[in-house]
Amino acid sequence: MLGQQLAYHLNQYRFLWTEDSLSLFIWYYLFYALPYFTIAFAASAGLSYFFRGYRSRHKIRPISPTASQIVREIFYSMLTIAVFSLVGIYMFASARVHGTKVFYYHVAERGWWYLVFSLIVMIVLHDTYFYWTHRWMHLPYFFRRMHRTHHRSRVPTAWAAYELSPAEALVQALFLPLFTWWFPIYWLVFLIFLVHMVFRVVQIHSGVEWMPRRVMDQPVFGLLTTTTHHDLHHRRMSGNYGLYFTWWDRLMGTELPDYRAEFLRYAGGSNSHEPLISGVKKQVA
Secondary structure (H helix, E strand, O other): OHHHHHHHHHHHOHHHOOOHHHHHHHHHHHHHHHHHHHHHHHHHHHHHHHOHHHHHHHEOOOOOOOHHHHHHHHHHHHHHHHHHHHHHHHHHHHHHHHOOOOEEOOHHHOHHHHHHHHHHHHHHHHHHHHHHHHHHOOOHHHHHHHHOOHHHOOOOOHHHHHOOOHHHHHHHHOHHHHHHHHOOEEHHHHHHHHHHHHHHHHHHOOOEOOOOHHHHHOOOHHHEOOHHHHHHHHHHOOOOOOOOEOHHHHHHOOOOOOHHHHHHHHHOOOOOOOOOOOOOOOOOO
């Protein structure tokens, strides 16, 4: 019975097993890779050559990553993009088989209100999806098998943003087909979402605090994650699980203590790198 179901499934998707599949994969890979490598390279080169003064004042860690670490981060980033591409291909193939729609290309189909609504909901739900899957992957069993790769970068760089194991990359890639199953999106909305995602993930891994001190007390911007917020997660191996926003960490009590004090230190350009947080239980990986 299982063999019959598998054969039927493969037959439904037989158009993927053609010579055109490789070129389709390459197009998808480039679509995901170009924004990531452009933004990560700009952040890395900019911090190294054009903003060295700012970097020296707002750098969070006193030590610098090794060349081998950066090579490893780029290698796993390339694997992550490959997983994203394969899931993207399968998502569109599934939509074709089942007669559903992933993207639409004319605003008039659903109107401007839906366009704006879908972008906001996509960002908010992605943050929620990331928080809970991220927290789940910090359970010891799943951490060792899925998430340890990302935490090999204890001093992350911009290139660590996509440094995921293939299993973790698959979990994160599944958000898009899950979302578009319920909410077809305008093609430009997806492009904006993709650039926003890459920009924010690269930012929080850059090792330099970009946010000004006054952000912390703003009712809206104060909910955004900062580089300090995520860097503390890498330092302590637990807590601060949010991606774009801090509200899930605050609501669930997983925001690390003294995050505010550390953020104010690095946003203020302090040269001191003595850790303020103490007594936080580290996860045994």
